[in-house]
Amino acid sequence: MDQISSPTSARLRAMQAEGMNLDSCPVRTVVSRLGSKWAPLLLQLLAERPHRFSELRRLVPDISQRMITQTLRDLERDGYVNRSVLPTKPPSVTYSLTDMGVSMFESYRLLFEWAEANHQAVRAAREAFDASDKG
Amino acid sequence: MDQISSPTSARLRAMQAEGMNLDSCPVRTVVSRLGSKWAPLLLQLLAERPHRFSELRRLVPDISQRMITQTLRDLERDGYVNRSVLPTKPPSVTYSLTDMGVSMFESYRLLFEWAEANHQAVRAAREAFDASDKG
DNA sequence: TTTTAGAGTCTCAAAAAGAGACTATATGTA
DNA sequence: TACATATAGTCTCTTTTTGAGACTCTAAAA
Known part of the structure; x- marks a missing residue:
């Protein structure tokens, strides 16, 4: 699945390793507004x-x-x-x-x-x- | 039911009429932190x-x-x-x-x-x- | 002896939220 | 005619929150 998943700690580690910025986390994108x-x-x-x-x-x-x-x-x-x-x-x-x-x-x-x-x-x-x- | 309900507009009108302040709304109390x-x-x-x-x-x-x-x-x-x-x-x-x-x-x-x-x-x-x- | 780690606190700068005045237009009222 | 009211905002100024980064304390490791 190519969908970005929720930021489990494993995922966060992976994102960091890939140099991804956390602003692209879907949950933050959506929930912070709501x-x-x-x-x-x-x-x-x-x-x-x-x-x-x-x-x-x-x-x-x-x-x-x-x-x-x-x-x-x-x-x-x-x-x-x-x-x-x-x-x-x-x-x-x-x-x-x-x-x-x-x-x-x-x-x-x-x-x-x-x-x-x-x-x-x-x-x-x-x-x-x-x-x-x-x- | 004596539980304070969610702020439907009817409820909000009632709260206003009673001079209640909205800070006591349970949803706001809880959700704003989360x-x-x-x-x-x-x-x-x-x-x-x-x-x-x-x-x-x-x-x-x-x-x-x-x-x-x-x-x-x-x-x-x-x-x-x-x-x-x-x-x-x-x-x-x-x-x-x-x-x-x-x-x-x-x-x-x-x-x-x-x-x-x-x-x-x-x-x-x-x-x-x-x-x-x-x- | 300097560095590192843990778990913070402190201060100052930037961003967000709140208060209240001000705008425009069109009715109704005195 | 003059005044107030209603709609849906914007503008500016002040107060709160948030954020960045330096600083603290203790003890073990290099």
Whole structure:
């Protein structure tokens, strides 16, 4: 198989030996975008249904307009999000998931579900850590 | 069900109405850490087997020591990673996944697999976007 | 005696994120 | 007519994060 695999340590050793740069690692290429601060939240909303720019702004009051624009642009660039402009006055812009976005989100969703089911445990771990000498 | 659900737009509206702050959203709490720049890569390596600090450094040559330390600390704080110091001279430190880390990674892994299978499509989308007037 | 290894910390520079003002156009309201 | 509102952003400035690289400490090996 000629597909680049995930970076197991054996693979990483091989990549180094071949002088490959790790920027070409597919997982990093994809996951680093999706894990950005606001992408998960916006993806969840778009997975629910298409939304307009101003809806997203209202739904997520603590995101700046600049970050909405930028995050949506990044997601559009990677092919997950479709941006469609309706020529109303003033123009309205609707964002929705592409087929690829839906496909990706099916896999991403499992982590979200884990997070919902386990966030108390994560919180507890944080508090324990902070209360210990390490914190 | 009294569990805080994922932030559907209905839920977000409710949270706003109640004056809740969104920092308490479980998905954001959990996913934002896991999506940081280096966490996915280090988690993959630790999911494979426990590693020592210097092993990780060698396997990922383009991460600074500072970022290894910090990312591992964050993952330890959240309860995914165990740090064990052996009193050798010089001391050796081994990092491994906790049970919770293994549990979480089972869900995260699906996104990684999606990324491996679809990174060409993502790359293609990026190039198309950059070649268009939007880029 | 200088080097090497392990596991970091410290400081400073660069990149990313956030806050808030500002733009354009077209309606509705006083 | 003048003013405010709504849409979908951009621009600039400030604060946080990240990254690069030097520096620390201990003990064994060359």
